[in-house]
Amino acid sequence: VVPDGDGQLHSMSDLYHRATHAQWDAEADIAWDHALNPDNPLAMPDATIPIAADPIWGRMDDRQKAELRRNLQGWHISQILHGERASLLCAGKLVLSAEDPAVKAAATMQAVDEVRHIDVYTRLVDKIGTPYPVSPSLDRLICDVLSDSDSDLAALGMQILIEGLALAFFKSLQMYSNDPLVKQLQSLVVRDEARHFAAGQLYLAHRHRALDEAELARREEFVCDAFALLDKYLYADEIWEPAGLSQRECAGLSRSSEQSAIMHRVLFRQLVPAVRAIGLLRDKTRAAFEGMGILDYANFPV
Ligand SMILES: [Fe+2]
Numbered sequence: 108v109v110p111d112g113d114g115q116l117h118s119m120s121d122l123y124h125r126a127t128h129a130q131w132d133a134e135a136d137i138a139w140d141h142a143l144n145p146d147n148p149l150a151m152p153d154a155t156i157p158i159a160a161d162p163i164w165g166r167m168d169d170r171q172k173a174e175l176r177r178n179l180q181g182w183h184i185s186q187i188l189h190g191e192r193a194s195l196l197c198a199g200k201l202v203l204s205a206e207d208p209a210v211k212a213a214a215t216m217q218a219v220d221e222v223r224h225i226d227v228y229t230r231l232v233d234k235i236g237t238p239y240p241v242s243p244s245l246d247r248l249i250c251d252v253l254s255d256s257d258s259d260l261a262a263l264g265m266q267i268l269i270e271g272l273a274l275a276f277f278k279s280l281q282m283y284s285n286d287p288l289v290k291q292l293q294s295l296v297v298r299d300e301a302r303h304f305a306a307g308q309l310y311l312a313h314r315h316r317a318l319d320e321a322e323l324a325r326r327e328e329f330v331c332d333a334f335a336l337l338d339k340y341l342y343a344d345e346i347w348e349p350a351g352l353s354q355r356e357c358a359g360l361s362r363s364s365e366q367s368a369i370m371h372r373v374l375f376r377q378l379v380p381a382v383r384a385i386g387l388l389r390d391k392t393r394a395a396f397e398g399m400g401i402l403d404y405a406n407f408p409v
């Protein structure tokens with residue numbers, strides 16, 4: 108067993124039972140009639156915008172600032188939606204392939220949760236009004252995860268890396284958003300995702316103990332490649348031109364911004380302890396994490 112989001116210990120079948128008791132309804136349990144602020148749909152402070160500390164932001168008028176907020180927020184929630192769709196496919200893969208009935212049951216409940224999340228984020232993207240296609244780095248990661256015939260790798264990619272990415276972003280939304288609808292739906296979704304993240308760790312920690320050296324090395328390689336993609340994903344490079352700004356200039360600014368550094372810390376603080384918990388903190392991952400400046404997180408609790 109590993110700790111879940113509440114810091115308590117739960118076995119896989121406990122997670123399944125908890126999931127059955129924690130079901131909620133996307134239509135009935137969220138106040139969808141609430142109108143979002145068109146100039147700042149997620150009600151986020153401007154300090155969370157990667158270029159907000161640069162003089163370029165000060166030169167923008169209110170209309171341009173609102174346009175950038177809509178694009179940035181629409182991009183983030185669209186990526187979450189693409190991740191949710193991929194999570195449903197991975198959960199389905201695990202339902203089909205798992206031999207342990209408790210793993211099958213937990214994955215089935217996860218599939219139900221992911222259908223609900225797709226519903227919720229489809230509605231939220233519609234309300235924001237600036238949908239985005241899947242970003243190139245997230246697309247690569249999702250394709251790598253889904254195309255692999257090994258269902259353990261699907262679970263590693265999805266339940267640890269993509270769920271971890273989503274949880275890190277959700278934490279910042281919960282911390283900063285001032286909108287009651289966003290807060291309400293996030294608190295419901297995060298409860299589900301914390302269960303998925305815990306189930307992924309339980310399942311993989313167990314599976315990895317039975318693997319030989321070559322199979323473990325392949326997973327280590329997969330984690331290193333995925334971390335490099337996630338590192339790139341953090342910079343929402345696609346939003347600048349639609350918001351009327353120079354892509355080249357803003358992509359550069361966002362890479363050196365304090366805001367991106369904070370997101371980087373939140374993301375890898377979430378992922379590195381999980382990699383350790385599933386037995387994949389080994390020579391190659393250790394060296395890669397050291398190179399990215401994130402190895403210290405390995406000592407943190409999950
Ligand atoms: Fe989800």
Ligand SMILES: [Fe+2]
Pocket residue numbers: 194221270299300303
């Ligand atoms: Fe999930």
